[in-house]
Amino acid sequence: MTNPPAKGHSEKIIATNPSRSNYTINECVEAGLVLTGTEVKSLRMQSPNLRDAFVETTSRSGGFEAWLVNMNIAPYSHGNIWNHEPLRRRKLLLHAHQISKIHGAIIQKGLTAIPTKLYFKKGLVKVEISLGKGRKRHDKRDALRKKADQRDIDRAVKRH
Numbered sequence: 001m002t003n004p005p006a007k008g009h010s011e012k013i014i015a016t017n018p019s020r021s022n023y024t025i026n027e028c029v030e031a032g033l034v035l036t037g038t039e040v041k042s043l044r045m046q047s048p049n050l051r052d053a054f055v056e057t058t059s060r061s062g063g064f065e066a067w068l069v070n071m072n073i074a075p076y077s078h079g080n081i082w083n084h085e086p087l088r089r090r091k092l093l094l095h096a097h098q099i100s101k102i103h104g105a106i107i108q109k110g111l112t113a114i115p116t117k118l119y120f121k122k123g124l125v126k127v128e129i130s131l132g133k134g135r136k137r138h139d140k141r142d143a144l145r146k147k148a149d150q151r152d153i154d155r156a157v158k159r160h
Helices: 018-022 037-045 096-107 137-159
Strands: 011-016 023-033 054-060 063-069 090-093 112-121 124-134
Touching: 018 023, 018 112, 018 137, 023 096, 023 112, 054 096, 063 096, 096 112, 096 124
Parallel strands: none
Antiparallel strands: 011 112, 023 090, 023 124, 054 063, 054 112, 063 090, 112 124
16 A cells, blocks of 8 residues: 655646647646735635646846736635736746746747646645647547547457
8 A cells, every 4th residue: 555645745736728639748847836815715716727828938137937828717706806817927937947948949949838737736836837739630630549549459458
């Protein structure tokens, strides 16, 4: 029997991005998020919408900043007039070399940076950023066909 994870060290997944099947994922990076108090409370109560979210890099003096755009966190139900704006841009907490790597992949390679998973880790909200290239319709069909074929092979092997 395995030991349960230490208290506070488990990952509670809040949301996953359903559009992951629309991309061929090359690489993943974990990042922190700058959030307000009502956003964290809202995340603990209900899941956000990552469907249309993407990562944008902007230049600043001496480097770049990474921002998470179009992630919808519903307003906190017990909030007051200081409640957060649901679709505001949220700053990503990454090292400078990680941001420049993401920026280079977006600009030079034509990749897209999307959030694929949002979760709590040691009480902090983390987001998994994936770099990938968008799939065409025929690529999606091929991927589904391969997945179905592999499932059939696994069933046949399991039977015999």
